[in-house]
Amino acid sequence: MAQFQKPGWLDNGLVRWVDHRLPIFTFVSHELYEYPTPRNLNYWWNFGSLAGIILVIMIVTGITLAMHYTPHTAMAFDSVERIMRDVNYGWLLRYIHMNGASMFFIVVYIHMFRGLYFGSYKAPREILWILGVVILLLMMATAFMGYVLPWGQMSFWGATVITNLFSAIPLVGDWIVTLLWGGFAVDNPTLNRFYSLHYLMPFVLVGVIVLHIWALHVHGSNNPIGIDTKGEQDVIPFHPYYTVKDMFGLGVFLVFFSLFIFFAPDFLGHPDNYIEANPLATPAHIVPEWYFLPFYAILRAVPANFVGEWATAWMGFVFIEAKLAGVLAMFGSIAVLFVLPWLDRSPVRSSRFRPLYKWFFWIFLIDCLVLGYVGAKPAEGVYIAIGRVATIWYFAHFLVIIPLLAKFEKTKDLPKSISEPVLGGGGGSASAAASKPMEKA
Amino acid sequence: MNMIRTALVAGVVAVTASMTFSSANAAGDAPHAPEHHWSFSGLFGTYDRAALRRGFEVYNGVCAGCHGLRLVAYRNLMDIGFTEAEVKAIAADVDVPAEPNEEGEIEDRPGIPADKFKSPFANENAARASNGGALPPDLSLIIKARLNGSNYVNGLLTGYKDAPAGEEVPEGMYYNANFSGHLIAMAPPLSDEGVDYADKTKATVKQQAEDVVTFLTWAAQPELEERKRMGIKVILFLLLMTGLLYVVKRRIWADVH
Numbered sequence: 001m002a003q004f005q006k007p008g009w010l011d012n013g014l015v016r017w018v019d020h021r022l023p024i025f026t027f028v029s030h031e032l033y034e035y036p037t038p039r040n041l042n043y044w045w046n047f048g049s050l051a052g053i054i055l056v057i058m059i060v061t062g063i064t065l066a067m068h069y070t071p072h073t074a075m076a077f078d079s080v081e082r083i084m085r086d087v088n089y090g091w092l093l094r095y096i097h098m099n100g101a102s103m104f105f106i107v108v109y110i111h112m113f114r115g116l117y118f119g120s121y122k123a124p125r126e127i128l129w130i131l132g133v134v135i136l137l138l139m140m141a142t143a144f145m146g147y148v149l150p151w152g153q154m155s156f157w158g159a160t161v162i163t164n165l166f167s168a169i170p171l172v173g174d175w176i177v178t179l180l181w182g183g184f185a186v187d188n189p190t191l192n193r194f195y196s197l198h199y200l201m202p203f204v205l206v207g208v209i210v211l212h213i214w215a216l217h218v219h220g221s222n223n224p225i226g227i228d229t230k231g232e233q234d235v236i237p238f239h240p241y242y243t244v245k246d247m248f249g250l251g252v253f254l255v256f257f258s259l260f261i262f263f264a265p266d267f268l269g270h271p272d273n274y275i276e277a278n279p280l281a282t283p284a285h286i287v288p289e290w291y292f293l294p295f296y297a298i299l300r301a302v303p304a305n306f307v308g309e310w311a312t313a314w315m316g317f318v319f320i321e322a323k324l325a326g327v328l329a330m331f332g333s334i335a336v337l338f339v340l341p342w343l344d345r346s347p348v349r350s351s352r353f354r355p356l357y358k359w360f361f362w363i364f365l366i367d368c369l370v371l372g373y374v375g376a377k378p379a380e381g382v383y384i385a386i387g388r389v390a391t392i393w394y395f396a397h398f399l400v401i402i403p404l405l406a407k408f409e410k411t412k413d414l415p416k417s418i419s420e421p422v423l424g425g426g427g428g429s430a431s432a433a434a435s436k437p438m439e440k441a
Numbered sequence: 442m443n444m445i446r447t448a449l450v451a452g453v454v455a456v457t458a459s460m461t462f463s464s465a466n467a468a469g470d471a472p473h474a475p476e477h478h479w480s481f482s483g484l485f486g487t488y489d490r491a492a493l494r495r496g497f498e499v500y501n502g503v504c505a506g507c508h509g510l511r512l513v514a515y516r517n518l519m520d521i522g523f524t525e526a527e528v529k530a531i532a533a534d535v536d537v538p539a540e541p542n543e544e545g546e547i548e549d550r551p552g553i554p555a556d557k558f559k560s561p562f563a564n565e566n567a568a569r570a571s572n573g574g575a576l577p578p579d580l581s582l583i584i585k586a587r588l589n590g591s592n593y594v595n596g597l598l599t600g601y602k603d604a605p606a607g608e609e610v611p612e613g614m615y616y617n618a619n620f621s622g623h624l625i626a627m628a629p630p631l632s633d634e635g636v637d638y639a640d641k642t643k644a645t646v647k648q649q650a651e652d653v654v655t656f657l658t659w660a661a662q663p664e665l666e667e668r669k670r671m672g673i674k675v676i677l678f679l680l681l682m683t684g685l686l687y688v689v690k691r692r693i694w695a696d697v698h
Contacts, residue, residue, distance in 0.1 A: 039697055081512050081582070084664070091664040092671070240693050248690045251683030255676060262672025263484060266585060274586035274661075275578075 004237055007033050031217055036235035037242055038223035040418050044118075045221060046249035047111040052209065053250060054104045059202050061097040062146075065090075069149065071195040073188045076151035077276040095265040101143050102268045103257050105291035108136065117361050119349030120222040126341040128215040133337045135208050140292070142201040145194040147289055152273030157286045159186045159194070165299070168324035185279070226350030227414055234418040285378055293375030294368050298333050300379045301391035302326040329391065336398045343398055346406040353412040357405050364397045472619050474592035477651070481658060482591075484673065487666050488659050493521045495638050496656025499649045501531075502636045504580060507572060507627075509560030512581035513660050516554035521659060528554045535559040573613045575626035584654070584661040591658050593619075598650035601629040 007029055009015055019025040068087050070079035083090035112132065115121055121129035144162060148155045163180045167173040182189025220229065229235050236242075260267060266274075268290060272283050288296050302325040336343075351358040367390050374387040480489035497518065500510065515532035519525060532552035537559055539550035552559065560579070562568035569576050584590035600619030604610045614624045631646045638644050659665070 078512070085512065085517075091668065095668075236697055241697065244686065244690045244693050248683065248686040251679055251686050255679045255683065258672060258675050258679060262668050262675065265668070271586050271588050271590070274582040 004034055004036075004232070007239075032243075033237060033239040035217065035220075035238040036229070036232075037221055037238050038229055038234060038418055039236045039241075040223050040225060041221060041242070042224050043245075043249060044110070044114040044224075046246055047107050047114065049246045050249060050253055051104065051107045051111055054100055054107060055202065055205065055209070058097060058100050058104065059206075061093050061100065062199070062202065064093050065097055066199060069195075071149070071192050073151060073191055073277070076149060076191060080150045092261070095261045099257065099260045099265060099268060101146065102260075102289070102291065103253075104139065105143070107253070108139065109291075112136070113365060115222075116364075117351045117358075118222055118224060119226050119344070119346075119351070119354075121341045122344065122349050123341070124219050125215070125222065128212060129341060130338055131208055131212040131215060133334065135205060135212060136337075137334060138201055138205045138208060142198060142205065143289065143291065145198040145201070147273075148191065148194045149198060150273060151191065151277045153275045153277055153281075153283050154270045154273040154286070156186060156277035156279065157283055158288055159190065161286055162288075163190075165323075165327045165330075168327045170324070222349060223418060224350060225352065225415060225418055226348065227418065230417040287376060290372070290376075293373075294371035295330050295333060295375070297371040297375035297387045298391045298394065299326045299330040300375075301384075301387040302329050303384075303388070329395075333394060336395065340398065340402075344402045344406055346409065346411065348411040348414065353414055354405070354409060355412065356409045357402075360397065360401050360405065364394075367393045367397065472596075472621070474589050474596040474619060477592055477595055479591055479658070480655065481665055484669065486669065488521065488655060490522050491640060491642075492652045492655040493659055494523075495640065495642060495648075496652035496654070496659075497523075498638060499631075499636055499653040500580070500656055503630050503649075504653065505558075505561060507561055507568075507577040509562075509579040510558035510581050510660055511560050511579050512557065513663075514555060514557050515552065517663060519554070520663065525554070532556055573626060577627070580657055580660065582661050584658045590661070591654050594657060595650050595654045597625075598631055598653070599646060 010019070010025060010029055015025050065083065068079065068083045068090065070076055080094070083094050085091075087093075115129065115132070144158075148159045163177055163186065166176045166180065169176060178184065180190065180193075181187065182193055220235075223229075270287060270289075287293075346354065346357070348354055351361055370386065370390045371394065374383050374390060377383040379387070480486060480492060515528050518528050518531065523531070532554050535552045535556075536549040537552050537556055538547050541547050561577075562571065565576060578586075583594060587593040596619035597617060600617045602616055602618050604616035604623075608616070608623075610616050610624065614626060615628055616623055617625045631649045633646055634644050635646075636644050636649060642648060662668075
């Protein structure tokens with residue numbers, strides 16, 4: 001197998017001169033060319049590099065938009081419209097950036113569900129997973145603040161609702177809200193600090209992503225079978241195999257992305273955001289961007305006084321208000337991801353060998369979609385009940401089902417290695433997929 | 442098998458997601474706007490130039506009495522076929538405040554093509570005072586600021602009817618079948634022969650509504666034609682590139698499979 005050769009350009013004289021002093025070429029060669037990658041990765045493994053590419057697209061379009069945008073409550077809305085109408089290809093930049101945010105979340109959510117399905121968060125990749133959750137949080141903060149900048153009705157009222165959540169925190173809540181606002185309401189100082197932070201956070205994101213990839217490259221990618229690579233026969237060099245596969249995936253994705261940019265640029269947005277912010281007129285329904293809807297549903301699922309009464313009964317005093325309980329539930333829904341590697345003690349990573357977990361994974365995915373659906377609906381009638389059941393299921397999945405499955409689930413036999421055909425009664429499609437490379441090799 | 446399953450999953454997720462989007466946006470109680478086929482809809486849609494011109498006549502002759510178009514400049518009309526002389530004449534029809542003169546006084550001057558459309562009222566209070574307390578919204582973005590905007594505005598303009606028996610219409614309000622709650626402060630703006638089209642098209646209410654909606658859609662999305670043209674090219678290029686990449690990928694992976 002002559003696959004692991006160093007790239008030819010490492011022999012160039014100038015390259016060798018630089019490399020002797022700053023081994024940057026060796027680094028690139030090691031991490032991008034020779035980097036050994038499991039040979040059996042499927043297309044669900046495309047979404048990590050895709051997310052990285054979208055971040056670059058967002059930073060490039062964002063920096064350009066920032067050259068034309070005015071962060072002032074009296075001028076922000078009009079400056080965005082100036083970009084749309086008078087700046088050369090301004091409409092293109094803005095539509096890429098606006099829809100790019102949605103694409104980023106689509107890709108990252110797929111990336112995360114892939115991790116959940118194939119157990120990519122398990123040892124020795126816990127820190128890799130935790131860094132990923134940090135990336136998600138940073139993305140959410142960045143997206144939220146970016147949505148405020150056009151200063152439309154949803155910008156303003158979304159900002160008002162979300163910043164107000166922090167007032168639920170005992171003792172320091174009001175202080176935090178004042179700090180977020182830079183005053184006593186969402187106003188010009190709020191817009192200015194959000195703009196500043198919206199520009200800063202993507203670069204923080206880049207830093208955490210570097211750590212994420214560093215952690216990844218220590219043990220390499222997980223794979224659809226979820227067993228460790230056992231030697232050269234199980235791996236192929238990243239270049240050219242996965243560079244070309246990622247490029248192909250990128251092409252497919254860009255077609256999807258372009259359909260939105262050029263033919264349905266406002267499909268994912270809310271019409272109210274084309275009305276300039278008006279603190280005196282509240283929209284009929286304040287709805288966050290689609291990627292926040294499941295979390296919005298969890299926020300609203302906690303009934304008034306539910307935890308209050310519980311706290312009264314069990315602790316003898318009411319400390320936690322319903323609003324705080326909702327906020328805690330919302331943040332808890334992400335916090336629980338941080339400890340997932342320790343909730344799931346099953347030694348088997350891939351769902352292909354976990355007949356029960358596989359089903360609960362799909363139920364969980366549906367649960368998240370239901371939460372998203374409920375989040376888009378007004379908090380009334382049957383949606384409240386559905387939202388509560390779905391919220392309870394969300395937490396039960398992580399806190400009850402996963403720990404129990406780890407204890408009681410009877411997993412299938414794992415294949416000996418990625419390159420060897422599966423022995424014995426290992427799962428149907430899994431074993432077929434696993435043995436495929438060998439049949440043709 | 443794997444491909445089919447993946448496609449199924451993607452399909453279910455996409456359907457649920459689009460349901461979520463449409464329900465997120467439809468969270469109002471507005472009646473469903475009647476569908477209409479527009480010259481600018483579809484992948485290859487472009488604005489009907491004659492309709493744009495008539496639509497401008499409707500806006501200028503009817504809507505502009507109460508509604509501004511503050512994000513659009515007179516010069517933009519040249520993008521849709523008005524000649525420079527026509528645009529200069531249209532702009533010169535309005536008076537706008539000039540720069541302070543040598544004595545520091547601000548006088549009016551005739552508009553020029555670089556000016557934005559002059560709004561009918563000096564400020565919100567003046568607008569409300571003249572309209573029984575209601576505020577006529579600026580129309581620059583009205584098509585984007587309403588769900589299914591072109592159909593919505595078209596429905597609204599053609600939705601004036603006699604109130605059904607038993608329904609009380611208060612003083613200063615009008616019954617409109619396509620407005621949320623059916624009671625609207627805007628008097629029926631269009632009437633048959635309400636404008637004299639320069640191209641002699643018969644000015645029915647239906648015709649005027651279609652024309653002005655076309656004009657307002659252009660006002661909200663002046664980039665639409667360029668965007669769609671570019672989109673076709675971009676997607677054709679991407680499909681070709683992706684196809685080639687697929688072939689390259691198969692070749693490179695041939696020794697692994």
